[in-house]
Ligand code: ATP
């Protein structure tokens with residue numbers, strides 16, 4: 001324990017809402033502490049991204065105390081207390097140790113569910129066994145540096161596992177037996193990598209040496225949770241260092257559908273490092289990084305390598321290759337395999353395929369022919385960003401970058417103009433609504449929506465890629481027959 005006068009945690013940086021939540025819980029007779037990333041980052045002199053509160057109140061008791069509270073999660077129930085952009089995460093003290101958990105079976109004789117369930121691999125599939133003290137709670141947290149509690153009233157820091165020392169040493173150390181803890185929740189493996197990359201910390205020997213043997217456990221994590229974890233790994237400003245840590249730990253190929261042979265090639269590594277560095281740069285400039293772009297970059301080499309291999313095979317055996325079909329067949333093949341690891345939303349899947357398809361138009365020897373089609377897509381700018389990244393490693397593409405750059409600049413300027421005019425329109429509508437014209441405002445909006453739906457930007461002269469039902473049916477059966485004749489149908 002460190003008393004308030006023994007440390008210099010900048011308490012003024014703590015979210016006022018987190019303080020409000022803790023005070024209200026205490027007034028209601030519960031214990032409540034600040035814990036986790038908030039305390040860790042403050043001690044490191046960083047600005048925390050969020051604040052976590054730990055309490056002995058159950059989720060229901062917490063919810064009753066706050067109007068703005070929502071219980072979320074089934075496997076691990078927590079309460080979100082929502083103040084506009086600031087969400088305070090409140091968790092109830094967890095209890096029990098891993099040995100006790102192992103003997104639990106999913107369903108009790110009386111048919112009730114246990115609050116803790118462990119599957120055959122030792123994975124916690126439900127973890128709502130509540131403890132009575134922070135000491136018990138600390139034992140169930142992941143790393144020592146994440147298990148430091150701040151009592152905001154006294155200012156004391158309570159540290160059961162040497163987290164304060166590990167913070168000074170720059171070490172990530174798992175609490176308890178590493179294998180058991182990874183079996184309970186394999187995502188802890190990714191969290192170790194994430195904190196190592198984000199904080200620039202070493203992973204302790206005992207924590208790191210079980211990562212390799214336990215890496216396959218990641219396959220048992222739900223792909224939806226994996227999708228969220230991958231976004232946290234790569235879209236929060238530390239993608240380049242995360243890539244280094246993950247490849248050093250041999251985890252990158254567990255997360256992405258990319259063959260180890262490709263990943264080991266220096267050109268592929270440099271391409272990815274460079275792409276991640278520019279993702280981090282965008283993050284630092286407050287620009288948005290979208291998951292579909294991230295996946296399009298990461299899987300690009302796998303996709304294009306498969307494309308060249310299959311194209312070359314086909315050239316030997318077929319007279320005419322339908323490139324459109326080949327591209328869409330391979331794009332789905334690569335993306336669907338990825339979907340089994342990280343379940344990306346459907347919209348993202350189609351956006352990745354579109355970014356790849358546009359690469360072929362951008363690369364065309366006669367780009368003039370495709371200007372209207374290519375720039376007509378909303379995805380044109382993102383596709384060009386990917387193309388520019390590729391051009392940094394492929395001098396043959398540079399003349400095409402010069403060709404497309406003015407169109408890109410034009411699209412960017414148009415988008416900015418549209419954004420400003422949308423803002424003006426929205427402000428106008430808001431003012432109108434405030435004057436009592438609420439109904440008319442709604443009708444105008446829906447008319448506008450109807451007149452410009454779909455994915456493509458309506459720039460007046462861009463040709464539309466539309467097909468009627470029978471054309472589409474024809475195209476699909478042609479593609480199927482072609483795949484059958486090539487023995488490509490699964
Ligand atoms: P950041 O919010 O900066 O990503 P964090 O450490 O606060 O980092 P959260 O996901 O917000 O991460 O989790 C809050 C705290 O909950 C963690 O600090 C840790 O104590 C605990 N925790 C989160 N996930 C796990 C897990 N899988 N196993 C054990 N403890 C966990």
Ligand code: MG
Nearest residue numbers: 036037050052
């Ligand atoms: Mg947090």
